[in-house]
């Protein structure tokens with residue numbers, strides 16, 4: 552499917568990030584993107600880049616090939632009902648809404664239309680998202696279209712829908728968890744002599760490089776740790792101190808408690 556128009560319903564944190572990622576990709580031009588929001592004036596920055604900004608959801612979805620639903624979970628049902636009559640069966644809905652199933656969305660839409668769920672993160676704005684997608688009755692062509700979009704905005708994997716909540720925690724909340732780890736590095740970096748800006752650069756680029764080592768070498772963290780830990784050295788001393796104070800344990804606890812909270 553060639554993509555002539557994309558509509559994003561809900562130009563908040565994630566909707567705006569998807570628009571920004573699309574703008575910097577070759578997938579569509581800014582004038583082919585429409586972003587909706589009730590208070591549309593708050594996304595003037597997108598308008599200045601050539602994106603169509605409106606609060607009229609019904610009109611916004613009519614000509615779109617792909618429609619991203621980026622509203623809060625409690626708004627999903629009303630939005631689906633609102634746009635339903637303006638949709639046709641050739642269009643693709645991609646919902647990034649956490650905790651709302653494909654079945655629930657299909658029920659609220661009340662018509663035969665392909666629904667994908669996707670769980671990206673805010674790094675989609677710089678085309679570095681990890682996006683998990685799932686679908687039920689999608690055609691090979693529609694799957695290819697959705698994968699093409701998300702592959703242009705980072706990395707994409709297809710998962711079983713029952714893992715969508717887990718992907719929300721590990722992939723989407725994961726951005727927040729990683730930020731807190733980097734901030735802790737910065738705070739320590741300042742204490743041992745760097746100014747905040749330098750500490751931030753060193754911490755962020757080091758974490759980015761470490762992640763790239765895993766992705767590009769397809770290796771396990773412990774293999775990379777073995778390469779930097781000299782016997783009786785400073786790295787192993789630091790690592791063991793962190794573990795004595797519960798580093799791995801607190802990360803595991805944070806992720807599993809967040810997952811439990813999501814299902815409450």
Ligand SMILES: NC(=O)c1ccc[n+]([C@@H]2O[C@H](COP(=O)([O-])OP(=O)(O)OC[C@H]3O[C@@H](n4cnc5c(N)ncnc54)[C@H](OP(=O)(O)O)[C@@H]3O)[C@@H](O)[C@H]2O)c1
Pocket residue numbers: 560561562563564565566587588589590591608621622623624626630647648649670671672673723724
């Ligand atoms: N943030 C993340 O990292 C992330 C990652 C993965 C998934 N998600 C999921 O993405 C969804 C959005 O999250 P978010 O963080 O982007 O929330 P958000 O910043 O609150 O964005 C939601 C947006 O929807 C707009 N909206 C509300 N009602 C609307 C309506 N009737 N028509 C058009 N727009 C409407 C709101 O603007 P107005 O009030 O001005 O209308 C708001 O800007 C959530 O379901 C979340 O679970 C978020």
